[in-house]
Amino acid sequence: MHDIRLIRENPAAFDAGLARRAVEPLSAPILALDEQRRAVATRMQEGQSRRNDASKAIGKAMGQGDTATAEALKAEVAQLKETLPALEAEEKELTARLQDELARLPNLPVDEVPDGEDETQNVEVGRWGTPREFTFTPKEHADIGPALGLDFEIGALLSGARFTFLKGQMARLHRALAQFMLDTQTGAHGYMECNVPLLVKDDAVFGTGQLPKFEEDLFGTDLSLDYREYLGFKQDALDEAKKDGRFHLEADVLDDQVWNALPSPPTRRWLIPTAEVSLTNAVREQIVDAEALPLRMTALTPCFRSEAGSAGKDTRGFIRQHQFEKVELVAVCKPEESEAEHERMVRAAEAILEALELPYRKVLLCAGDMGFTARKTFDLEVWLPGQQAYREISSISNCGDFQARRMNARYKPEGSKKTEFLHTLNGSGLAVGRTLVAVLENYQQEDGSVAVPDVLRPWMGGIERLAPQG
Incomplete structure (x- = not known):
């Protein structure tokens, strides 16, 4: 995996190293994605900071009897609570995309490695x-x-x-x-x-x-399940647990804690x-x-x-x-x-x-x-x-x-x-x-x-x- 900071500091050297591995220059799209991710992260952090500050200010305004200010702050906090999850999801998705791009690139050769194709x-x-x-x-x-x-x-x-x-x-x-x-x-x-x-x-x-x-x-043991199979596996485990008397749940009630406590489906091994x-x-x-x-x-x-x-x-x-x-x-x-x-x-x-x-x-x-x-x-x-x-x-x-x-x-x-x-x-x-x-x-x-x-x-x-x- 490559250090994104080194790519930021010297994109030309990164592209030159990739060229020696017969990979096209990629610093520009990688840095553009990184810049997009960092901008979203900054907006998210600013929003989180403002939410925390506004929440504290609500109590202060209420203590001073300033109802109007308190209500305005409550509305702002409510709005932030609605918008922040989207920013968090976007930042997470951009981070995953950046990591995936970097994960697919080969290591760069040191100077003493000779140039050549094969x-x-x-x-x-x-x-x-x-x-x-x-x-x-x-x-x-x-x-x-x-x-x-x-x-x-x-x-x-x-x-x-x-x-x-x-x-x-x-x-x-x-x-x-x-x-x-x-x-x-x-x-x-x-x-x-x-x-x-x-x-x-x-x-x-x-x-x-x-x-x-x-x-x-x-060679892999492909035991990974798609979402429907995953749900089916969990449901079967729940049915067995009910039969054994471990859970007594209404048919239409399923507590998250109970669901997560059920055995996990088998996973892939290599x-x-x-x-x-x-x-x-x-x-x-x-x-x-x-x-x-x-x-x-x-x-x-x-x-x-x-x-x-x-x-x-x-x-x-x-x-x-x-x-x-x-x-x-x-x-x-x-x-x-x-x-x-x-x-x-x-x-x-x-x-x-x-x-x-x-x-x-x-x-x-x-x-x-x-x-x-x-x-x-x-x-x-x-x-x-x-x-x-x-x-x-x-x-x-x-x-x-x-x-x-x-x-x-x-x-x-x-x-x-x-x-x-x-x-x-x-x-x-x-x-x-x-x-x-x-x-x-x-x-x-x-x-x-x-x-x-x-x-x-x-x-x-x-x-x-x-x-x-x-």
Whole structure:
């Protein structure tokens, strides 16, 4: 979420930042709406103040026996009581419109982010490792995996496209990777392990930026009701309460207090697209103790994505799934700490790839390729010999105060009476399925087996090789 005060102070800079994200200039209509809202708010506040002053003056006039003045003041107060609700409603509607406009705009890139429209204009900033030289033509994981327990057919039979069923040693390798990542991020890099909800409310996915703009990317449990259904639900609850003898009401009498005390209808929940949603929202609507910062959290969770807009992309194999597991890293910190925290998080993700001896490259994303909430992002791309290409395996973003504003997550700097918004960061440490793909392709053997990386063997019960099953 953007700070309207900064837009007022420097609309040209705001429009320039939007232009880098391929968004048309919007400061003028936003500021016009803001000015309209502020004018209505001023009229409303003046009316409220005048109503209060006039109400006090009525008593004074009555005490002085000035009936005419008292009656005139009563008429004025009555008129204000009629007009103020309309102003309050208008101010509320304009505020909601302004917030909705701001909520749909992406974060602005920092200066060091390169200009560009898409991934072809990202900038490589480093590489690690040398791709293995094979004595045979390496295969893609989708060709190696089925004989080892990567079953695409059962996954599709159960759930449709982009679902996979893992069996036997393949399932164990997947679990070993996840446990290795989680243990490394908690033990070596100081992230606190969390076990988080997989179903969250609207406010949570709004806070991290998935709503309102990216609803189609989510899987939801749509239990929201329209008004008639809501009334029906409440009426059914009331009828049940009457049967149980809890309420004794005339058929045409319904007290608001009784009605509001009835159970609420079920509400919508969203399956998390990443544990970033649950972890980052752990500080929503809070003033975090400055001494507790930075907060570093991690969680291993299933992630659920509709992959809207990805038709035709990575339809073969285990790269792009509707359900996958990921070890997520989240940091919450003071503004002056966020750049160093970003570099620290990148190193934590890189350490997993290096321990697995998987060659990778580090890429600084251009403005047009960054995610909605990011102001700066590094991608790590692992080498896949079967594809003869580097593919994304981790994206690590500094979001500045963009998410914190949406969540109202703050802290109080030492010596200050005012609170400030926190900075939030997130990244994959790593995506488990894509790491499994990288291990299969980089450790494949000519006989169709796959060697288990040395670092994983303690989590594999000493198994050193995945062999094709007859």
